[in-house]
Amino acid sequence: MRIRGLIDRVDLAELADETVGIVVDYKRTRNKRFDVGEAYHGLSLQLLGYLLLLADQGETLAGRPIRPVGAFYVSLLQGYESVDHPADAADLAPDRGAAPRGILDTDRIDVLESEAPPTGRSKIFSFFRKKDGTLGNIDRGDGAEQEQFADLLEHTRYKLGELADRILDGDVGVAPYRLKDFSPCQWCEVNSVCRFEFGDRGMRHLVPMKRSEVFTQLGGDE
Numbered sequence: 001m002r003i004r005g006l007i008d009r010v011d012l013a014e015l016a017d018e019t020v021g022i023v024v025d026y027k028r029t030r031n032k033r034f035d036v037g038e039a040y041h042g043l044s045l046q047l048l049g050y051l052l053l054l055a056d057q058g059e060t061l062a063g064r065p066i067r068p069v070g071a072f073y074v075s076l077l078q079g080y081e082s083v084d085h086p087a088d089a090a091d092l093a094p095d096r097g098a099a100p101r102g103i104l105d106t107d108r109i110d111v112l113e114s115e116a117p118p119t120g121r122s123k124i125f126s127f128f129r130k131k132d133g134t135l136g137n138i139d140r141g142d143g144a145e146q147e148q149f150a151d152l153l154e155h156t157r158y159k160l161g162e163l164a165d166r167i168l169d170g171d172v173g174v175a176p177y178r179l180k181d182f183s184p185c186q187w188c189e190v191n192s193v194c195r196f197e198f199g200d201r202g203m204r205h206l207v208p209m210k211r212s213e214v215f216t217q218l219g220g221d222e
Helices: 036-040 046-057 086-091 106-112 146-168 211-221
Strands: 009-014 017-032 066-077 101-105 178-180 203-204
Touching: 017 046, 017 106, 036 046, 036 146, 036 211, 046 066, 046 203, 066 106, 101 106, 101 146, 106 146, 146 211
Parallel strands: 017 066, 178 203
Antiparallel strands: 009 017, 066 101
């Protein structure tokens, strides 16, 4: 099966021993976030799919392979801010709320952020490193250890293959999912002609998962 798409932006860094790259996906939304739990269930694979392409087929003009180390959403619309008076809105920075959010391999944070502190919070990316060198605030940040990052990419490869097999097998069964309080039935374009009743026993109830839980599960699958 061939998957076709367009990547908005790829940034590369040429190092002595390797070339690393990150993917940027611009979104015309506010505060776009990457949900690792949705990716684990196979619901949000676009951003990680870009990284797989970069890992499998990405290379420089000189033919050097590219090692992916991060993928980020960048929202083009600023988030809403509360101010005491409308005149105070002029004091807000024009790039406020446009910080990249996604997934990054903190093993190469020295390449992504040359002045990254050895401990504490990053000034550019959303991740925090504790005094013992391990990642902190995993569920709220974007950081992943090198092994966790690799596990997530391999899981994405498996999910893409699983979905492709179902398509090639002709699987057209109506079995929507429900994750927390959301279901695609809410915006389905054929809802008026679909015979599936919301709340039927055929509804797939997916378990919400935090980042730390996903990483633990992927590590246990090995």
